[in-house]
Amino acid sequence: MNVIIEEQGLRDGFQTLSTIISTEQKLAYIDRLVNAGIQRIQVASFVHPRLVPQMADADELCKRINKKEGIIYSGLVLNLKGVERGINAGLDHLACSISASDTHSQKNARKTLSEAKAAFKEMVKLAHQNNVKVRGGIQCAFGCRYEGKIQVLHVLDMVKHHLDEGVEEIALADSTGMANPQALQDLMQEVLALAEDKPVILHLHNTENKGLANVYAALLAGVRYFDTAFGGLGGCPFIKSATGNIATEDTVHLLHQMEYETGIDIGKISALSKELESLLGHELQGQLYKLWNKTDIKVV
Numbered sequence: 095m096n097v098i099i100e101e102q103g104l105r106d107g108f109q110t111l112s113t114i115i116s117t118e119q120k121l122a123y124i125d126r127l128v129n130a131g132i133q134r135i136q137v138a139s140f141v142h143p144r145l146v147p148q149m150a151d152a153d154e155l156c157k158r159i160n161k162k163e164g165i166i167y168s169g170l171v172l173n174l175k176g177v178e179r180g181i182n183a184g185l186d187h188l189a190c191s192i193s194a195s196d197t198h199s200q201k202n203a204r205k206t207l208s209e210a211k212a213a214f215k216e217m218v219k220l221a222h223q224n225n226v227k228v229r230g231g232i233q234c235a236f237g238c239r240y241e242g243k244i245q246v247l248h249v250l251d252m253v254k255h256h257l258d259e260g261v262e263e264i265a266l267a268d269s270t271g272m273a274n275p276q277a278l279q280d281l282m283q284e285v286l287a288l289a290e291d292k293p294v295i296l297h298l299h300n301t302e303n304k305g306l307a308n309v310y311a312a313l314l315a316g317v318r319y320f321d322t323a324f325g326g327l328g329g330c331p332f333i334k335s336a337t338g339n340i341a342t343e344d345t346v347h348l349l350h351q352m353e354y355e356t357g358i359d360i361g362k363i364s365a366l367s368k369e370l371e372s373l374l375g376h377e378l379q380g381q382l383y384k385l386w387n388k389t390d391i392k393v394v
């Protein structure tokens with residue numbers, strides 16, 4: 095595989111749904127996504143159940159996953175309590191994330207940026223003491239709906255901060271969908287140079303319909319890890335007008351057309367999106383699943 099996809103539908107996607115997805119249903123989705131070739135999957139976030147009710151079963155869910163060897167099952171954590179819960183739930187990979195925007199940080203994690211950085215240090219320390227790998231994330235790296243443009247030097251400083259804390263991976267999130275291909279390509283080249291041999295993951299939202307253009311720009315910069323969500327699910331409860339992630343099947347289709355390998359079966363992912371569409375009773379934001387399983391047209 096020369097491009098690795100991390101499926102985010104179970105976390106970034108389900109957290110925004112008003113229909114509650116049961117633990118049993120989530121377990122079935124995890125199995126089927128892995129069966130479709132997904133090698134990395136973020137299954138839950140360890141946040142307060144009152145704030146994000148869809149994630150209230152995170153602990154039970156993680157304990158019950160039928161884990162397959164070689165697959166990374168991770169959880170999103172925003173504070174020390176989350177790290178403790180993730181460890182106790184048996185995860186060996188956690189995404190610790192702080193926001194590049196002070197305002198978003200206060201809304202999402204109830205911390206100023208400097209408080210978030212101090213907490214991040216403790217989170218990484220606790221994770222590492224328990225042999226848990228840390229993906230160090232930066233939310234709103236390409237723009238914030240409250241603050242507008244985020245300065246490139248500020249983002250690079252945060253990348254350095256995460257690397258200094260010893261994270262195993264760096265993840266930049268365009269949580270608001272404000273990134274544009276040119277700026278993204280320029281920034282990612284610098285991030286990849288800083289990260290050296292550590293994986294650099296890009297988390298893109300399609301809010302302004304630039305998601306796949308940004309994937310292409312990131313590929314040109316050398317990025318080979320992307321977060322996606324089946325059906326284009328996703329959003330953030332604490333960002334105004336947030337919409338879905340780039341869709342797994344749409345992104346994988348683009349990658350396969352350009353002869354990148356992902357190991358992912360688009361048909362299987364599209365079938366999941368189609369089923370979820372029926373369950374929710376409305377169309378999802380992804381495009382490809384609407385074409386894939388038709389018999390009267392060709393998709394190549």
Ligand code: ZN
Nearest residue numbers: 106269328329
């Ligand atoms: Zn997201």
